[in-house]
Amino acid sequence: MIEIIPAAVVTILISIVSGGILWYKKESRILQIKGVHPEQATPGWKGRFRSSPAPPVVSEGKVHCIDPATGFVLDTLQADTSATIQSKIGAAKEAQISFKATSWEQRRRFLKTLRAWIMRDMEVLARIACRDTGKTAIDAAFGELLTTCAKLNWTLANGEKVLQPETRNLVQLVVCAPEHAEALTRDKRIAHITFIGSDRIGRAVAAAAAPQLTATTLELGGKDPAVILPGTNLEFFASMFLRACFQAMGQNCIGIERWIVPRDMTEALVNTVQSRIASLKCGSFLDDTRFGTQKDIEDVVDCGAMINDARFDQLESLIEDAVKQGARLLQGGRRLQHPRWPLGFYFQPTLLVNVTKTMRIAQEELFAPVFLVMSYDSIQEAIDIANGTVYGLGSSVFGSNREDCLRVADQLECGMVNINDFGISYLNQGLPFGGCKDSGFGRFAGPEGLLGLTRAKSRTEDIAFRWVQTSIPPVVDYPVRNTNQSWQCTSSHSLSFTRIGWPCIRYYEPTYHRVV
Numbered sequence: 001m002i003e004i005i006p007a008a009v010v011t012i013l014i015s016i017v018s019g020g021i022l023w024y025k026k027e028s029r030i031l032q033i034k035g036v037h038p039e040q041a042t043p044g045w046k047g048r049f050r051s052s053p054a055p056p057v058v059s060e061g062k063v064h065c066i067d068p069a070t071g072f073v074l075d076t077l078q079a080d081t082s083a084t085i086q087s088k089i090g091a092a093k094e095a096q097i098s099f100k101a102t103s104w105e106q107r108r109r110f111l112k113t114l115r116a117w118i119m120r121d122m123e124v125l126a127r128i129a130c131r132d133t134g135k136t137a138i139d140a141a142f143g144e145l146l147t148t149c150a151k152l153n154w155t156l157a158n159g160e161k162v163l164q165p166e167t168r169n170l171v172q173l174v175v176c177a178p179e180h181a182e183a184l185t186r187d188k189r190i191a192h193i194t195f196i197g198s199d200r201i202g203r204a205v206a207a208a209a210a211p212q213l214t215a216t217t218l219e220l221g222g223k224d225p226a227v228i229l230p231g232t233n234l235e236f237f238a239s240m241f242l243r244a245c246f247q248a249m250g251q252n253c254i255g256i257e258r259w260i261v262p263r264d265m266t267e268a269l270v271n272t273v274q275s276r277i278a279s280l281k282c283g284s285f286l287d288d289t290r291f292g293t294q295k296d297i298e299d300v301v302d303c304g305a306m307i308n309d310a311r312f313d314q315l316e317s318l319i320e321d322a323v324k325q326g327a328r329l330l331q332g333g334r335r336l337q338h339p340r341w342p343l344g345f346y347f348q349p350t351l352l353v354n355v356t357k358t359m360r361i362a363q364e365e366l367f368a369p370v371f372l373v374m375s376y377d378s379i380q381e382a383i384d385i386a387n388g389t390v391y392g393l394g395s396s397v398f399g400s401n402r403e404d405c406l407r408v409a410d411q412l413e414c415g416m417v418n419i420n421d422f423g424i425s426y427l428n429q430g431l432p433f434g435g436c437k438d439s440g441f442g443r444f445a446g447p448e449g450l451l452g453l454t455r456a457k458s459r460t461e462d463i464a465f466r467w468v469q470t471s472i473p474p475v476v477d478y479p480v481r482n483t484n485q486s487w488q489c490t491s492s493h494s495l496s497f498t499r500i501g502w503p504c505i506r507y508y509e510p511t512y513h514r515v516v
Contacts, residue, residue: 031113035120040067040074041127041286043294047072049343054308058177068134068305069284071343080176082183088172093189095170108156115152118145127286134305134345136285139248142427151429151445158430158447181208188212192453195219196253198365199390199438217442217452219434221365222253222393225386226422227408228261229379229399234272237398237420241371242276244396244422246349249303250369254394254423257366258355260382263375270330270353270373277331277371280349284341303369306345309335315368318361319352327361328353332369357388365391379408387413393435396422413437 039045049071055064058079065074080088118125122145129140174184185193185208192215195205199220209216226244228234244256261269283301286292306312312335319333332348350370355362362374376382386395394416399405402419409417415435416425425431432443443449462468475482475489 030116031109033113033117035117035124037121037124038128040072041124041131043286043292045286047074049073052343054343057308061177063175065132067131067284068307068345069130070287070341074131077175080174080180082180085174085176085180085183086187088174089184089187089189092170092172099170111152111156115149115156118149118152127292130285130292130304133248133307134284135248135251136301136304137291139304142423143248143252147427147429150427154430154446155450185209185214186212188214190214191455193217194442194444199440202440215452217434217444217449218440219253219442219444220393220438220440221367221391222435222439223258223363223365223389223391224254224256224394224396224414225258225260225412226256226396226398227382227386227412228259228265228269229382229397229401229404229408230262230265231400232265232398233400234265234269238272238276240398240422241273245371246277246280246303246369247423249306249347251307251367252423254426255367256396256422257370258362258372258374258386260374260376260385262382263377266353266373266375270351273371274330274351277349277351282336282338282346282349284344288340303349305341306347306368309345311368312345312347315347315366315370318364318366319350319370322352322355322359322361325356325359327355327359357385363389379404383408383411387411390438391435392437393439394418394423394425396420415439415443 040047047067047070050064050066050073054066057064061079061081063077063079065077066072067074122141125145126137126140129135129144130137133140135143176183184190185205190209190212193205193209194217195202196219202218202220206216206218226241241256241259245259247255250257259269280302281300282303282305283289283299284292285301285304288297288299288301290297316334319329323329323333330351330353332350333352334348336346336348338344338346347368350368351373352361352370353373355372355374357363357374361370362372374385376385392414395409395412395414396418397405397408397412398420399408405419409419413436416431416433418424426433426445429445432446432448434440434443434449442452444452462470473489476486480486
């Protein structure tokens with residue numbers, strides 16, 4: 001018997017472990033799903049051209065979708081009304097009831113499936129992004145695909161410790177005209193609003209949410225600076241500089257808008273980037289390249305289109321005003337009449353030098369392909385220029401000495417700073433993303449972002465539940481018998497608890513009770 005028992009135990013353990021592994025594989029296996037491949041994103045697709053001037057985005061209850069790079073009409077969608085928005089909120093609220101009962105393993109399986117789908121259909125998704133926004137596939141890879149996968153990876157690795165994400169039916173898509181937006185932002189059933197957009201609209205969202213005391217996270221505008229320190233290797237970082245400015249044609253929350261450089265290095269910076277900016281080619285990535293057409297085309301598209309032309313007049317006015325005040329326009333500065341796509345929304349890649357902090361163009365968010373160069377004479381002046389706007393979203397510091405870079409980074413008023421880089425604070429979805437000042441408040445991504453979507457619940461109990469129970473000492477029981485003795489008791493206990501802590505109370509880590 002002595003020899004048989006260990007063998008039996010081993011057999012049982014092997015069976016348990018094997019069964020557990022098989023169960024885990026079954027529960028965590030990736031589901032096979034079929035993604036939607038819209039014909040507008042297929043090679044060779046041609047649509048009818050939009051009218052000129054461009055129609056309103058929303059009119060007569062319809063949302064008009066246009067490819068910004070070509071002017072092709074993509075589709076016309078039915079806009080949501082206040083009634084349909086209310087219905088969608090109700091559906092999401094009802095779905096949340098069953099969602100609460102799902103396990104983390106079920107949610108992990110969903111996230112793995114979503115990640116596998118993105119990786120499998122990466123090219124299709126890039127094509128959709130190109131057609132929908134006019135950007136290039138490279139911009140889509142950086143802006144949408146890579147960051148989404150990074151967010152999924154981080155959540156899969158850390159979500160069980162912090163927060164579980166949503167499953168089917170919790171996500172509702174609302175597309176509506178501005179006059180119906182408050183049906184969403186003023187609804188009491190909405191527990192949290194995360195808004196990404198301009199500071200003007202962000203204020204309106206916050207005002208609409210305030211009467212219901214709805215929690216909000218606002219990621220608003222930016223005027224991100226890049227402080228270039230003396231001795232920086234401009235040739236080495238030139239490619240970084242160009243990508244930081246012209247990624248997605250400057251329509252980029254993490255893009256750099258102001259290049260703050262030592263005065264004696266200004267011309268060197270200009271000479272490093274000017275010819276490369278002049279050579280940038282704009283076009284439709286789906287119609288002017290081999291990637292999009294799958295034909296033997298050698299054309300290169302560096303930059304896509306702007307999302308629309310609504311701000312072209314303002315951009316041209318700001319540039320003209322800066323030139324009148326002494327700035328030098330070395331490249332671009334106006335809308336681009338594309339020879340092949342006259343109905344596309346293009347703006348010339350622009351290089352503007354000798355910009356000062358008093359110019360409007362140095363203060364207002366551009367969200368456009370404009371490379372602004374500002375000169376400084378001292379490190380403190382560089383910091384003052386960097387902090388000298390109402391915004392405080394992201395920033396970069398470039399230099400050859402780590403201590404100098406850190407010293408400047410610590411003094412920048414912003415939510416994120418990247419040393420000798422740009423945008424890594426966004427690509428790494430394990431880090432909190434957000435800003436300060438007029439760039440908003442709160443964070444998304446990282447543990448701070450996920451915890452911001454929860455309601456923390458504190459819980460206490462006696463350390464020995466059955467044998468030690470909290471009671472009220474007679475000397476402080478109501479009605480109080482002797483006020484002097486009551487004070488002596490409470491004051492002495494306060495001093496004791498301050499010195500030694502609460503001996504009979506178990507301390508708990510915060511419990512983040514509910515996803516909102």
